[in-house]
Amino acid sequence: MIRMYLLLGFAFLFFHLYITGELSQYINMRYSYISFSAMIMFAFLTVVQFVLASRNEEARDHGEECCGHHHHEPSARWKRAVHYLIFVFPLVSAFLFPVATLDSDIVRAKGIHIPGMAADSGDPFAQRQFLRPDSSMYYGRDDYQNAMDKELKKYRRLARLELNEQNYLNVMETIYQFPGAFAARDIEFTGFVYREETARANEAFLLRFGIIHCVADSGVYGLLVQFPKAVPLQNDEWVHVKGTLSTMYYQPFHLTLPYVKVTSWKRVEKPKEPYVYRQFNE
Amino acid sequence: MMNTFLQLNTIFLSLLIESLPFVVLGVFVSGVIQMFVSEETVKRWVPKNRLLAIVSATLLGVFFPSCECSIVPITRRLVAKGVPLYAAVPFMLTAPVINPVVLFSTYIAFGSSWTMVLCRALFACAVAVAVGAVVAIWHKGGELRDERRELSPMPRTWKEKLIGTLRHTIDEFFATGKYLIIGAFIASAMQTYVKTSALVSIGNGKAAASLVMMALAFVLSLCSEADAFIASSFQSTFPFHALAAFLVFGPMLDVKNTLMLFQSFRARFVWKLIAYITLFVFAGSLLI
Numbered sequence: 001m002i003r004m005y006l007l008l009g010f011a012f013l014f015f016h017l018y019i020t021g022e023l024s025q026y027i028n029m030r031y032s033y034i035s036f037s038a039m040i041m042f043a044f045l046t047v048v049q050f051v052l053a054s055r056n057e058e059a060r061d062h063g064e065e066c067c068g069h070h071h072h073e074p075s076a077r078w079k080r081a082v083h084y085l086i087f088v089f090p091l092v093s094a095f096l097f098p099v100a101t102l103d104s105d106i107v108r109a110k111g112i113h114i115p116g117m118a119a120d121s122g123d124p125f126a127q128r129q130f131l132r133p134d135s136s137m138y139y140g141r142d143d144y145q146n147a148m149d150k151e152l153k154k155y156r157r158l159a160r161l162e163l164n165e166q167n168y169l170n171v172m173e174t175i176y177q178f179p180g181a182f183a184a185r186d187i188e189f190t191g192f193v194y195r196e197e198t199a200r201a202n203e204a205f206l207l208r209f210g211i212i213h214c215v216a217d218s219g220v221y222g223l224l225v226q227f228p229k230a231v232p233l234q235n236d237e238w239v240h241v242k243g244t245l246s247t248m249y250y251q252p253f254h255l256t257l258p259y260v261k262v263t264s265w266k267r268v269e270k271p272k273e274p275y276v277y278r279q280f281n282e
Numbered sequence: 283m284m285n286t287f288l289q290l291n292t293i294f295l296s297l298l299i300e301s302l303p304f305v306v307l308g309v310f311v312s313g314v315i316q317m318f319v320s321e322e323t324v325k326r327w328v329p330k331n332r333l334l335a336i337v338s339a340t341l342l343g344v345f346f347p348s349c350e351c352s353i354v355p356i357t358r359r360l361v362a363k364g365v366p367l368y369a370a371v372p373f374m375l376t377a378p379v380i381n382p383v384v385l386f387s388t389y390i391a392f393g394s395s396w397t398m399v400l401c402r403a404l405f406a407c408a409v410a411v412a413v414g415a416v417v418a419i420w421h422k423g424g425e426l427r428d429e430r431r432e433l434s435p436m437p438r439t440w441k442e443k444l445i446g447t448l449r450h451t452i453d454e455f456f457a458t459g460k461y462l463i464i465g466a467f468i469a470s471a472m473q474t475y476v477k478t479s480a481l482v483s484i485g486n487g488k489a490a491a492s493l494v495m496m497a498l499a500f501v502l503s504l505c506s507e508a509d510a511f512i513a514s515s516f517q518s519t520f521p522f523h524a525l526a527a528f529l530v531f532g533p534m535l536d537v538k539n540t541l542m543l544f545q546s547f548r549a550r551f552v553w554k555l556i557a558y559i560t561l562f563v564f565a566g567s568l569l570i
Contacts, residue, residue, distance in 0.1 A: 003452065003456060006456075007452070010302065013299075014299075017299065023299075025296075026295070026296045026299045026300065027296075027299065027300055028390075028393075028394075031390055034303045034304075034390070035299065035303055037303060037307075038302055038303035038306060041303070041306045041307070041310070042306065045306075045448075045451065045452055045455070048448050048452065049452055052445075052448070052449060052452070083456075083460060086460050086463050086464065087456070087459065087460070087463065089463070090294070090295060090298055090463055093291050093294075093295065094295050097287075097288055097291050098288065099288075099292050100285065100288035100289040100291070100292040183393075184394070198479070200518075246393050248393075248514075248517060248518060249293065249473065249514075249515040249516075249517070249518060250518055251473060251481065251518045251519045254286075254289040254290075254293070254473060254474045255289060255292070255293075256292075256293065256296060
């Protein structure tokens, strides 16, 4: 019976991710059918296990040699407990713990210094956000979810994402919120280069200063970009890139980040208004 | 402290969520194959000529999705039924790698790119042919342990076969899923707790990178349907050839199936096999 519950647990996990939309945090949504199939398969196996287990217990001994090899269920009680606990752990942690996301701590933790970005304005409520715009503190929880869903609907229809001063922060936030929904999407945007020491020669962050609500919460927002080969770009140079979105596990931050596979780029003039402001009215 | 754990947990879960569907699919398909395709059928497909036998056995792996642990008993039965060792071994090496489920998972894991898929398939075939050739030259046969062992008859009726498949699917899911969860957790812990600089410096030397990834593949004992996702999480720290080595070595040799090999074949032969595989995978990875 334990097996049945575990299988049910996994079916429910995929179901939960699918329904809440959290699935897009984990996978490229173009392949959501794969996770959906997994949910169906687990549900099916739950039923099968129920039928098998309740039919005959002694069939298990027969089953030992049914295909010429054993499937041992460990005999000792504590071993069995460990064996099943291993399966329980991911189920529990998936429902118990939130997804780790990029937050302002990373600026301090990584010692990121971007000239022009005041590290400490003295305001205790100021958040120096980096890379990912997060306007959730200006909404109630459900309202934020609704607002994000609306943004998703709006941008997911577009064949290509062209960022400009008006929509920069909105699109950025949506991409980070639903990375799986924008995989393989064409994107183009402008930003200034920022490179860490651990960055590879063909990688950089492309950022813009942004203000979500007021100056106190200004931050730098943008995406990791990957050029086809090493580029001779310096920090603070302004560049316009075109490419496709994808996600990768970025080791230095211990996080999966969306990034752009650049197909073409060019240097540009620093825009007259380098700051971007988030639009709150629809 | 908590934040680091959350990071670990997030990547741990994402690895599982990405790979579990493939594990279930792979386990199910391998169950079907085992129930419905007999060893006699496989034997018929192996030609007499030694070189042709090696090559065709290598390619036969495409039709036999199976985890690297269930392939060992299958191979053992094939040898017991008269398939020559130099053909059975390449088949055993490629079946967990070049089957459609694994290749599909590799495709998805590497961002819908065919490069790694092709590389993995060709590399695995090359290693298998090389190992098969060595076995053909230096090992005549009789390497099975306990050759007299009676093998139980396969189920006959359709209903029995179906039930057998389903039962096998669930059993195998719990048997291999355990290692997947442990392996994914270890990989995530590595990603989170080992400093980037340490990983990057290891990954820098071409040979060192291969060796580290091969050792990791051996220790993690991941199902071949799932290892592509773990490999792709190392993309930003280890070079392509090291990931390819991980993806070819792992399905061929890991803690789990090595134990099974020692159970099925003579110890001396197994050690030699380990040596051949390790050598060819390592050398091959440096050529990529």
